Amino acid sequence: MFTYHIPTKVYFGKGQLENLGNVAKSYGKRILLVYGGGSIKKTGVYNSVCTCLKNSGMEIFECSGIEPNPKVESVRKGIEICKQNKIDVVLAVGGGSVMDASKFISIGACVDFDVWDFIAKKLPVEKSIPLLCVLTISATGSEMDNTAVLSNSLTQDKLALMNDKLFPAASFCDPTLTYSVGKYQTACGSADILSHLFEVYFNFNQDLYMLDTQMEGMMKTVLKYAPIALKEPENYEARANLMWTSSWAINGYIYGCSKNPWSCHAMEHQLSGVYDITHGLGLAILTPHWMEYVLDERTLPKFYDFAVNVCGIPTDKDKMKVAKEGIEYVKNFFFNQLELKNSLSAIGIDDKNFEMMAEKACGANGFINGWKKLYPKDVFNIYQASL
């Protein structure tokens, strides 16, 4: 039993920015443009967006400098601008960090209390300023989901909020805008997409085979096109397939069969919360070790399906061997094909915070209630194996 609801309208394909002005105008005149470190100025997206908006008579306000793993301080700045200027519509131009920060800005601007209290005190989300997104990197799926993640450097927390008021009203997904995304970010984004699929696919709920086929198809798409996008950054077909898959891997479509909390994301959020590493890189390093840690007789059938249907491992051997070859396939994909670093020590992380992070990853319940239940000692072991 589940509810499906994704009201976001998506304008997908080359040239879709031409519709931005008209869509923005339908929400009002005063728009807050949210973006990151200024790469959109180098790529020309900033100019294109501003031209569209000005041609439609919009008055543009700006909130720039949103950092990767966006911080509550940046969000508070954006909220202040909204309140002072009676902003009608918020426009995120960027990737997951910019979109997530914009989601918090669009709800924070409608309340009198501090935005962190939506998370810390679980205060109710009742209103939001309409949010538009122009996607410039395929990864988090924020352009089509109801989730946003925020970091608080004071408390060393990186926490997620899920609420239907966080759905963007419309998103503009033009694969050509991701041509300028570098190898490393493309690789990390692809690892993130795959992880979103893994987190849902690897579970015991067998009711909806149909959704398994959908996830397998999306995984095959990432495995096929991420290496192409790395080699040929302006390959439209590769960028388009990664972009559309990134949205569908996390927008709620595939959740029908699983309500389990996510394991690797819970463990990774501690890593990028403490060390500010790229989320997708952390996921790539942890995932194969998590797979090896949870592989047993009970989880074997799903690992076997994955190895055969997604990785194309031949079935002429023992099922456990097939499953293990599937995990090796994933390792090879992340660390050879995508050329990502393959251990925590290789990115300068040592074991001194593992215990604290393992405790925090398990949250108030004391365990991650995932496919296989993980207690702090399990999480610690997985961190240790990833070292």
Added chain:
Amino acid sequence: MFTYHIPTKVYFGKGQLENLGNVAKSYGKRILLVYGGGSIKKTGVYNSVCTCLKNSGMEIFECSGIEPNPKVESVRKGIEICKQNKIDVVLAVGGGSVMDASKFISIGACVDFDVWDFIAKKLPVEKSIPLLCVLTISATGSEMDNTAVLSNSLTQDKLALMNDKLFPAASFCDPTLTYSVGKYQTACGSADILSHLFEVYFNFNQDLYMLDTQMEGMMKTVLKYAPIALKEPENYEARANLMWTSSWAINGYIYGCSKNPWSCHAMEHQLSGVYDITHGLGLAILTPHWMEYVLDERTLPKFYDFAVNVCGIPTDKDKMKVAKEGIEYVKNFFFNQLELKNSLSAIGIDDKNFEMMAEKACGANGFINGWKKLYPKDVFNIYQASL
């Protein structure tokens, strides 16, 4: 370049009717209950629905007797009831025919002109009464799309209208409500679902491989579960997979890669328009002959993919042979596994209207602009081959 937008909220799974009352109430007090020949009274769905609505304080009006291939006369009756009783919300309880009739009722009740003029004169759709659907048969996908089909016995037309105002506001999809659907209707519904996938899958636009994987997964789901549902009508897993696939096969998700008009549907609408046969049966009879007619060197690669990825045909032979075995697989599925009649003559249709129907199927353009362009003589040949 495409736009994706499906605002319908779906309550999926056993027991979801319990939410119907609250959802209905949020739109107002006066509800029009639209249904067909009364089978919902035998199955108990009628009572369950009325109880939910009354418990939420709704005032129920009724429009019953919607026939398969719904006729404009029935829709006019429903519109009259809406206008006389200031209906706030329309509730369709049934399958594609009831939902499609309800869609026309919900837009027809908001205008002064005759509802057929939305089709005949292409008058604009600007308003609709909110529509809710309780799905009792998996087939047309109307519960989650913006399309409705209406027949006019006076003009022997069966025509479709696509408009965003035709999206249901919410749909209740409880697989247990399809337990009572008989073998024949289950088979026809499954043929309809498959055909929706074929119409989009078989095309030349190769940009979005990801959507091909999604369609292949949905086809595999129908091939796997339709025979199970025929044998075990109360198998939840089978009914749930067919139900969720039926919605996604036609709600717009898979259209991203193809804007081609549909071939088999255009040809079949003439058949069920003139002879009032079940839509899915007409599709099952025509489809393999359409496949054989359009198979050539240009279309071979997609037929080959289909045969291998969906039907599991071994690749140890000539590609054309693999493709042909895929088509044989479809025939065997429709006519042996689903036990559907395999020719037009077997259901009492002769060739006397073929010429007229072939002309009409090609419409004002003079051809069906599908995967392979079909002129009246082609359509005539396919009808003839299906005889």
